Amino acid sequence: MSVFQESEQQTISNLYRQHHTWLFRWLRGKVESTESAADISHDIFVTLLAREEQLLLTEPRAFLTTLAKRSVANHWRRQQVEKAYLEAITDMPESLQPSEEERAIIVETIVDINRRLQGLPLDVKRAFLYAQLDGMKQQEIAEKLAVSVSTVKRYLTRAAAQCYFAITVK
Template sequence: MQTLGATAPTISIETVYGQHHDWLRSWLCRRLGNASDAADLAHDAFLRLMLKPASRGFASHGEARGYLRTMANGMCINLWRRREVERAWLDTLAARPQEHAPSAERQAMILEALNEISAMLLELPPKAARAFFLAAACQLTDREAAEELGISPRMVRKYVARGMLRCMQLQARETLDALHGTD
């Protein structure tokens, strides 16, 4: 019988890895249809698990498996989103004359920026993301975006401001990372 204040025994990360790594890799392989991607994401999932102090131990194997499945599912969605952005970028490049193509380094930088913007838009409420996209990428006026979204031009301005703030926060984080030499 447990006493008040006592915590349930937890399963160590080493045990979770030993008992669930092959299962997770197989689950990811079925989900992704690619053994190499599955192995990479399984590795990344356990790396995240080790780096996140709050999840170092689980009360049961079912809890560990549920946590891993939820985390890995999110990682799959992120992978698919990044690949969708990459495909769109490559389609854009293919439509341009070769002599106007940016250098490989510049292409990589643009793709990274596109992925960050995509992730930022996913963090915003759907209408705010759509308003920001219509104003920034499609260059619609506040009134045109408002008509498209069925909201007021004033609300469009607020949504665009929220998107711009997130862009500025991303830029500030990148600047700080560059100053501190982290990636």
């Protein structure tokens, strides 16, 4: 381990010792669940340990609050996706319902796709999802969105590029 890595681990260790309890309490108030608050605070510090850039903190609580707000937003987004997915499969016959493991994988995949499509206009997202999830043809998508087929092609190209080439940041 290099001197830089040891120094960085020490910085994060100090940050954890000095601010973890405060961060956990802050998160518990936001997510209203002890388990979720513990998971999110743990994930924040694991993410910090995985960073390759040096942490130069003058305001550690402000920095942790920023990370925590993003994590809480991701938590609620995931909860919404999971709830919508579980509602969508309730009408499926029990024999066709996915296992708990398959459900977790599906929800994680949906959350990842949603994250990758963030920032795109709504019609671009819809076109991509109609094509990928509903198997709709470009002509059908064009009719549904009231746009031309060439516009649908542009939408699909833009969404695919964003989805396939997005930098993975969690």
